[in-house]
Amino acid sequence: MKREAPKSLADYSPLFFPGLMLIVFFVIPFSTMIAVSFFQRDPSGFYTPDFVFTNYARFLSLFFGKVLGFSLVLAVMVAICCVVIAFPFTFLLTKRPRKVQTIWLVCLLSVLSLSEVIIGFAWSTLFSRTAGITNLFVAIGLMKEPVALLPSFWAVLTGMVYQALPYTILVLYPALVRLDPTLLEAARTLGASPVRAFMNVVVPALRNTIVATLIMVFVFALGSYLLPQILGRPSHWTLSVLITDQAIYQSNMPFAAAMAVFLVLMSLALVGLTLLVGRRENAL
């Protein structure tokens, strides 16, 4: 049975249910959100239909600029930390026996699937004064008394790297596991040390993969909505946190929607860039 073009309407029938669900419950909500971003805020309820640009005009404020700038810087830092840690790790992992790889993948998936609430709770406990890591430092004599390590920028960064690291490894895994092993062998035969072979052969060969992964992790980190809230101060809030806050606590849905539209456009542009980079890789 070869793939063939649908001939009758009946051939299209498998598409009906998925198509209907995706259009009604994804395309329409998405469009609703875009529409709401032009609505007028109604302090007593949700919003009143309108066509105004005031929600977008608020982007021009210093406050919004600060939040946006901080979100971008934070996401860039998370992406760089994750790729720097994950790339050599994933490379070495693909050289281990299948069984070892499988165990690691199960663990990574388990951490990746953890709720942001749980990750936030776990790190806030680890960084706390009463149950935190500093108690351990006190016990081995490194510190005089336990201190709280949060709220702080470093706590937010650590939590977000923790959240994004398994994702980074799993994004890199397919590219690295399929890497032609003869490349490395050739370099080794010619006398390169393992580190040198890795830096001069593997890294350049996967340059585009690395760039694509950086962008993917960057977008992933932009989506973090709770960790900056749990581990940081209000000055560490990101765009995602601000959207949640405006939608739920300030009940300013139109402004939240406008920021969400902005975040979508930014993410889409970056994902598009990833696809472009990926295509170049395949063309080579």
Added chain:
Amino acid sequence: MKQTFLRRLYFAAVALFLAAPLIVVAGVSVNEKQDLAFPPKGFSLAWYAQIFADPEWRKALIASLSLAVTAAALAVAIALPLAWFLWRRIAPWANVFQILGLAPFILPPVITALGMLTFWATTGFYGQPWTAVISHAIFFVTLPLVTLSLGFASIDRSLVEAAATMGADDRTVLKTVVLPLIRPYLVSGYAFAFVLSLNEYIVAYMTIGFTLETLPIKIFNALRYGYTPTMASVSVFFVAVAALVFGLIARFGDIRRLLGAMSSES
């Protein structure tokens, strides 16, 4: 060997980083009294019993489980016919639906959450428990769609052709050849969606947050009113469920393949 030692050190460091917060949480969860001390003072499993004994936590547990079970089933029900159609037919424009199926997962989750919030608020169903089921199914449809597409791609088309030559119609081929071959991918797609739905916070919060508490919502609400060891025991419970499910997938399926170890063509 110096290199082996360095590699082990590196792996151990990553493992420690990933495990450290979970170890602390596990330690906190066995405290005897209601304080979050680490290392724990005394030993007690009472906080685990609390998940099932305390009516509030039990309610949240049941809400979370029913949401995850139904949402994952709906996600598979959406993904299966779509993935089958894309494999069976040549219809380039149908790829639009594939992109729609992948989009919610790639975009920041806040966006899907806010889209759902505005949609349910506009249609007047805001707060109904079933709205979360549909929202989660759409949000996680990507996972069964990806695993099923991998599964269909792994089917040897000559098998299907043989069945057709012997006179089997489309329906018979689907039932007797295709479905048995993709069953492992079906199960893992369901399992991925189930575990992630169980852990999901923001979409659930924006759809049913004010009427019904799932476990992640309950933990977050509890975070604001002070910590209790029950939160730690629930977290350990979540880690255990995820590890169990993914462990089973690895045991009975090929998790390396699911994660892209082999190209989909081979």
